[in-house]
Amino acid sequence: MAFWKGLFNNSSNAIAPSSTSSKEEVLLKKGETQPETKILFSTTRSIDLYELEELCDAVGWSRRPLRKVRKAMQHSFLVVSMWEEKGASRRLIGFARATSDHAFNATIWDVVVHPRSQGKGLGKALINYLIKCLRQEDISNITLFADAEVVQFYNRLGFVPDPEGIKGMFWYPD
Amino acid sequence: MAFWKGLFNNSSNAIAPSSTSSKEEVLLKKGETQPETKILFSTTRSIDLYELEELCDAVGWSRRPLRKVRKAMQHSFLVVSMWEEKGASRRLIGFARATSDHAFNATIWDVVVHPRSQGKGLGKALINYLIKCLRQEDISNITLFADAEVVQFYNRLGFVPDPEGIKGMFWYPD
Numbered sequence: 001m002a003f004w005k006g007l008f009n010n011s012s013n014a015i016a017p018s019s020t021s022s023k024e025e026v027l028l029k030k031g032e033t034q035p036e037t038k039i040l041f042s043t044t045r046s047i048d049l050y051e052l053e054e055l056c057d058a059v060g061w062s063r064r065p066l067r068k069v070r071k072a073m074q075h076s077f078l079v080v081s082m083w084e085e086k087g088a089s090r091r092l093i094g095f096a097r098a099t100s101d102h103a104f105n106a107t108i109w110d111v112v113v114h115p116r117s118q119g120k121g122l123g124k125a126l127i128n129y130l131i132k133c134l135r136q137e138d139i140s141n142i143t144l145f146a147d148a149e150v151v152q153f154y155n156r157l158g159f160v161p162d163p164e165g166i167k168g169m170f171w172y173p174d
Numbered sequence: 175m176a177f178w179k180g181l182f183n184n185s186s187n188a189i190a191p192s193s194t195s196s197k198e199e200v201l202l203k204k205g206e207t208q209p210e211t212k213i214l215f216s217t218t219r220s221i222d223l224y225e226l227e228e229l230c231d232a233v234g235w236s237r238r239p240l241r242k243v244r245k246a247m248q249h250s251f252l253v254v255s256m257w258e259e260k261g262a263s264r265r266l267i268g269f270a271r272a273t274s275d276h277a278f279n280a281t282i283w284d285v286v287v288h289p290r291s292q293g294k295g296l297g298k299a300l301i302n303y304l305i306k307c308l309r310q311e312d313i314s315n316i317t318l319f320a321d322a323e324v325v326q327f328y329n330r331l332g333f334v335p336d337p338e339g340i341k342g343m344f345w346y347p348d
Contacts, residue, residue: 064278068277068278069277071275071276071277072275072276072277072278072279073275074276075251075274075275075276075277076275077249097275099273099274099275099279099281100249100273101245101246101247101249101250101271101273101283102245102246102248102249103242103243103245103246103249104238104242104246104283105246105273105281105283107273107279107281107317109275109278109279131345141344142344142345143281143319143342143343143344143345144342144343144345145317145340145341145342145343146340146341146343147338147339147340148338148339148340148341151339151341151343154343155343157345158345158346158347158348159343159344159345159346160343160344160345160346161341161342161343162341162342163344163346164321164322165321165322165325166319166320166321166322166342166344167319167320167322167325167335167336167342168317168318168319168335168336168340168341168342168343169317169318169319169320169325169328169329169333169334169335169342170315170316170317170333170334170337170340171305171316171317171331171332171333171334172332172333172334172337173332174332
């Protein structure tokens, strides 16, 4: 059984995006074998689009044009990545991003955790990291649209469906 | 009873925002008195923050710091304003904005129509104008969070609540 040491450390980053504070955080996993496995969360690490596509393929998402994925990432307020590091090897195991007006509202999109890394509390850690980053930027209204099967997951993380009767709505062309 | 001539005309604009096409559209209202009243929709007209605050006051919204309102508008993908023009006088009677990743998703916020201008189809025209602008920018997923009392209004405009069980969710601090 994995033992997670919830030590969050700040470390410096070479690249700082304009809109969010420069930050990485580390979860240490005490492995039975060496080298030790680290889980790293970042808002600043550059993400290879093909590696991201592989991650999205792994959870069965429909493919999207990489040109548009790049544009969406560039125009997201916050892009969070989660990495598994063993010695020199590093693997992208989670991703999420948020759009925002930089003042009041943020909306979380494209939350993905690799199937091999699910069921270990890492999705929860990823979302909590994202929330912490948004709160640091003084965003008070954090929203998302949850597929039916993950409503309970988000509910446990503090997200409330339809508060005061507010409904999430999607426009469909005629 | 007002008679609305649904003639949408394009006209040129001096200021074009980076992310959206430069555009204004006009609805002509045949008034019983002269001069003729025009309703004008714009993505480019500059908006006086105090006039916007007055509009939001008129519908009873809580006041927000103008510094943050300005920031939110600057970082919105699209800001739409609706104006009533009679001769040389011009009045802000409607407003809406959308955040976006400029690629896939947009979320509409802060939709307001002055009480004196409600019940005339202008809210509908404002949202349809906003949708048209977003579609021109190739945004496929147009979303919003509707207060309970306006769910039907948006439903009539093509917005579907909870499609396929997707739930709008809001994060609340512990």
